[in-house]
Amino acid sequence: MSRREACRGAWVRVRDLTVRLGGQCILQELSCDVEPGQVVALVGPSGTGKSTLLRALAGLVPAAGGQVELRAAVSGRQARVAVMFQEPRLLPWLRVAGNVAFGLTGTALPEPERERRVQEALEAVGLADRAQAWPRELSGGMAQRAALARALVRRPDLLLLDEPFSAVDALTRMHLQDHLLAVWARHGFSAVLVTHDVDEAAYLADRIYVLAGCPAAVRHQVTVDVPRPRDRGDPRLAALRARLLALLAQAYDRPAASAAAPVGEARPSSRIGDDRHDDHIPAGAAVPPFGTRVGRAGRAVRRESL
Numbered sequence: 001m002s003r004r005e006a007c008r009g010a011w012v013r014v015r016d017l018t019v020r021l022g023g024q025c026i027l028q029e030l031s032c033d034v035e036p037g038q039v040v041a042l043v044g045p046s047g048t049g050k051s052t053l054l055r056a057l058a059g060l061v062p063a064a065g066g067q068v069e070l071r072a073a074v075s076g077r078q079a080r081v082a083v084m085f086q087e088p089r090l091l092p093w094l095r096v097a098g099n100v101a102f103g104l105t106g107t108a109l110p111e112p113e114r115e116r117r118v119q120e121a122l123e124a125v126g127l128a129d130r131a132q133a134w135p136r137e138l139s140g141g142m143a144q145r146a147a148l149a150r151a152l153v154r155r156p157d158l159l160l161l162d163e164p165f166s167a168v169d170a171l172t173r174m175h176l177q178d179h180l181l182a183v184w185a186r187h188g189f190s191a192v193l194v195t196h197d198v199d200e201a202a203y204l205a206d207r208i209y210v211l212a213g214c215p216a217a218v219r220h221q222v223t224v225d226v227p228r229p230r231d232r233g234d235p236r237l238a239a240l241r242a243r244l245l246a247l248l249a250q251a252y253d254r255p256a257a258s259a260a261a262p263v264g265e266a267r268p269s270s271r272i273g274d275d276r277h278d279d280h281i282p283a284g285a286a287v288p289p290f291g292t293r294v295g296r297a298g299r300a301v302r303r304e305s306l
């Protein structure tokens with residue numbers, strides 16, 4: 001499928017989203033956007049609500065308030081969404097091709113078209129020659145690629161990825177990231193990626209949202225204006241990495257590992273939007289120029305561009 005034939009992605013508009021789970025407010029008045037064909041990364045402390053936001057985008061958890069709007073960029077219909085999780089979750093009793101075809105469950109495609117799509121998805125992730133393999137015969141990286149193929153076979157407008165490469169070694173992870181970018185460039189879907197890896201966020205994303213607080217909301221938004229293909233050694237990405245580490249350190253209420261600043265007094269992480277903490281940049285961190293600050297008092301979102 002050429003880029004021209006491709007779906008061109010989805011618009012995502014999240015406005016003042018509130019999600020409650022088990023009687024607890026997890027997300028409160030959270031707003032964010034994804035433009036067609038854009039890769040957006042979500043970073044933030046463990047337990048903040050990143051996966052919850054992803055599940056809300058997939059329609060797997062209900063909103064207690066606010067809106068989530070998903071539209072296919074080209075046709076304006078409801079966007080097709082596919083999800084890829086941290087573990088491949090392949091079914092051990094199905095071969096690789098069968099696992100990929102499983103992604104088409106519930107669709108009414110004629111058999112030849114199903115087979116064509118499965119083949120196309122396997123080729124996209126470089127697994128065409130392993131179609132008849134069993135999941136147990138795959139390496140971790142191959143299993144993740146099979147899971148990516150299972151997501152792609154639906155031809156999603158929006159691909160949601162929850163720490164998809166966190167269980168593999170550093171080199172395999174880099175290969176998988178490049179695979180994802182190659183497939184993304186070809187298919188043109190929009191993607192939302194949850195990651196704890198600031199290098200991964202900087203390398204892959206067009207925009208990065210930093211979630212923090214309890215309940216969580218978007219506290220920072222960073223636009224990454226570094227053209228692709230990106231060089232992993234690009235000093236702009238190194239600066240962004242340092243900036244993200246500083247923001248995450250604030251979110252975790254402690255300085256970044258590279259920071260000379262002493263550990264501050266413990267305070268609620270919901271105050272990361274507080275101006276005083278926004279201006280606290282750990283020593284040694286290269287800081288890109290700031291953009292405009294927007295948002296209501298107490299729920300400020302800081303926007304930056306790189």
Ligand SMILES: Nc1ncnc2c1ncn2[C@@H]1O[C@H](COP(=O)(O)OP(=O)(O)OP(=O)(O)O)[C@@H](O)[C@H]1O
Pocket residue numbers: 021022024026044045046047048049050051052053
């Ligand atoms: N089904 C549920 N019922 C009640 N609470 C839940 C449920 N799912 C998640 N939570 C709570 O919501 C909060 C956010 O969880 P979530 O999994 O979204 O965090 P996260 O940012 O993805 O964390 P991590 O980085 O560790 O994956 C946590 O406090 C978690 O305990």
Ligand SMILES: [Mg+2]
Pocket residue numbers: 050051052162194
């Ligand atoms: Mg999570």
